[in-house]
Amino acid sequence: MSADRAAYYRVAIRRRRHLDVAFAVVGLGCLMLGVLTLTVLFVEMAVQGLPRLGIDFLMAFPSRHPGEAGVLAAWVGSLAIMAVTALAAVPMGVAAGIYLEEYAPRNLLTTIIEINVTNLAGVPSIIYGLTALGLFVYLFGLGHSVLTAGLTLALLILPIIIVATREALRTVPDSQREAAYACGASTWQAIRDHVVPGAAPGILTGIIIGLARAIGETAPLIAIGAVTFVAFLPPSPVSPDFPFISLDWLMAPFTALPVQMFNWTVRPEEAFRANAAAAAFVLVLMTLGMNGLAIWLRYRLRRQTRW
Amino acid sequence: MVDRLPVAKPARPAAPALKAxxxxxxxxxxxxxxxxxxxxxxxxxxxxxxxxxxGCGKTTLLRCFNRMHDLYPGNHCQGELTLYPDNVNLLGRQVDPIAVRMRIAMVFQKPNPFPRSIYENVAYGLRVRGERSRVVLDEKVEQALRSAALWDEVKDRLDDPGASLSGGQQQRLCIARALATEPEMILFDEPTAALDPMATSNIEQLMTELKQRVTVLIVTHNMQQAARVSDYTAYMYMGRIIEFGETDELFIRPRLKQTEDYITGRFG
Incomplete structure (x- = not known):
């Protein structure tokens, strides 16, 4: 190579290297902007809320006195609602996803359904709240209850679970399906024995991300009539008398962590802000816990499945 | 292209019975x-x-034998594929593809064991047929692994994952899985394409042993392999069978120039 040529290449390479660095800097900047903003918000919330956080705060009902108010009814309500949501949305969402991906014929109707499901995932949550108010509360007469709240949030996350299930199923290689069919398996056997186990990590992640989304939803719960001052717990699901299981808790009035927070932030007294921050801290911890569980489960299941 | 199929005269006294x-x-x-x-x-x-x-259609033809095409939309076929001795047209609409696959097993190009134990891989075909007895399963799994010349290598670690085996062992595991249900016919889709020469030679050896018991149909890109393992060979081009005959005849005295060009490597 002649000297000019070598010099020319050096310059050209240097220019391209500069572009690499420039993009990395811009990308890092964008990333930091997001992460730092979140960190600042989280730290501020912790600083405000941590002094209020303690066993008393978790075990106390709301009160007119900010220093005595707690989130007992709220977190129990959130858990009860999540239970209903999970029981309703998980089987339906997974089954719908399996049907669409593995059974549904490829025709116009299926395409329309697919487009609708994908779009539903982006519908604002307040719309679900208003729909549920009309459907569950007025038409079905389920009242402003835990059941209504759970079903509403189930409706909200159903598209998320369906889409996640389908994407997880698509990651199972066709060679696995063909191997199962070649052994004489029926469609259901191939799905149950190979496709769903192979897709399980992805499906589980989708479910938990859906539930984490649901636990933070406020607007639809307010739309269907969440109570913001609940000084009692829903009836216990287990009872000392026959038949030992009681479903009365489903029909109890409810509140939930985000609703409680919202209520405290709109109060005029400054002292309730600290309560709201503490409740937010609890909510964030619950969400982080769920996401952590999703990551751990995915890691555990991925290790078992290698194609 | 020829209209009538040039079939080499059988050198043996009598051709074997037709299986399909x-x-x-x-x-x-x-x-x-x-x-x-x-x-x-x-x-x-x-x-x-x-x-x-x-692209000559050999894999497409092979996959017609166990109705693999039924799994995917947008294809259709005409004609007949008759399985003997019961004279059933495997492609018939009223024939259940599951029933076809219960009789005709398949081994794929890339070894595709299930992400399960060696034992469960072999037992799967029996399990989908409803076999629950541990005694029967144990016996048939051992039999199949012996027939696939894998038993001695894995008998002490049947609970290890199938993926822990080497490529050649995985392919023999897939053969054992196919054999466990005692099929009448086994389809091999380029079974050694992903294997090294040693593993390839094991599989070829195995195939010549298998034909004592089952009918074997194999797609291969490897001319020497076809010459080594097969009794009959069909040369395909553009979706047609150009020449079919006893392997020795077809490789030594091909009737058509086109076949000769292909097997001597001058074409294709």
């Missing part, structure tokens, strides 16, 4: 015609090899 015969089989993927009036006899307990350049 393909008549007038055409196959379309959408508008693309992959098979065009294929005629092929498959003799009982013999190895029949399908050779030909890529």
């Amino acid at each position: 015969s393909v008549t007038g089989l055409s196959f379309h993927y959408g508008a693309h015609k992959a098979l065009d009036g294929v005629e092929l006899p498959v003799y009982d307990r013999c190895v029949t090899a399908l050779i030909g350049p890529s």
Whole structure:
């Protein structure tokens, strides 16, 4: 190579290297902007809320006195609602996803359904709240209850679970399906024995991300009539008398962590802000816990499945 | 292209009984015609090899035998594929593809064991048929692994994952899985394409042993392999069978120039 040529290449390479660095800097900047903003918000919330956080705060009902108010009814309500949501949305969402991906014929109707499901995932949550108010509360007469709240949030996350299930199923290689069919398996056997186990990590992640989304939803719960001052717990699901299981808790009035927070932030007294921050801290911890569980489960299941 | 199929005269005193015969089989993927009036006899307990350049339709033909095409939309076929001795047209609408796959097993190009134990891989075909007895399962799994020449290597670690085996062992595991249900016929789709020469030679050895009991149909890109393992060979091109005959005849004295060019490597 002649000297000019070598010099020319050096310059050209240097220019391209500069572009690499420039993009990395811009990308890092964008990333930091997001992460730092979140960190600042989280730290501020912790600083405000941590002094209020303690066993008393978790075990106390709301009160007119900010220093005595707690989130007992709220977190129990959130858990009860999540239970209903999970029981309703998980089987339906997974089954719908399996049907669409593995059974549904490829025709116009299926395409329309697919487009609708994908779009539903982006519908604002307040719309679900208003729909549920009309459907569950007025038409079905389920009242402003835990059941209504759970079903509403189930409706909200159903598209998320369906889409996640389908994407997880698509990651199972066709060679696995063909191997199962070649052994004489029926469609259901191939799905149950190979496709769903192979897709399980992805499906589980989708479910938990859906539930984490649901636990933070406020607007639809307010739309269907969440109570913001609940000084009692829903009836216990287990009872000392026959038949030992009681479903009365489903029909109890409810509140939930985000609703409680919202209520405290709109109060005029400054002292309730600290309560709201503490409740937010609890909510964030619950969400982080769920996401952590999703990551751990995915890691555990991925290790078992290698194609 | 020829209209009538040039069939080499059998050198042996009597040709073996037919296990299956393909008549007038055409196959379309959408508008693309992959098979065009294929005629092929498959003799009982013999190895029949399908050779030909890529895209000639040999894998498509092979996959018709266990109705694999039913799994995917947008294809259709005409013609008949008759399985003997009961004279059933495997492609018939009223024939359940599951029933076909219970009789005709398949081994794929890339070893595809399930992400389960070695034992469960082999037992799967029996389990989908409803076999629950541990005694029966143990016995048949051992039998199948012995037939696939894998038993001695894995007998002490049947609970290890199938993926822990080497490529050649995985392919023999897939053969054991296919054998466990005692099929009448096994389809091999380029079974050694992903294997090293040593593993390839093991599988070829195995195939010649298998034909004592089952009919074998194999697709291969490797001419030497076809010459080594098969009793009959069909040369395919553009969705048609160009020449079919006893392997020795076809490789030593091909009737058509085109076949000769392909097997000597001058074409394809």
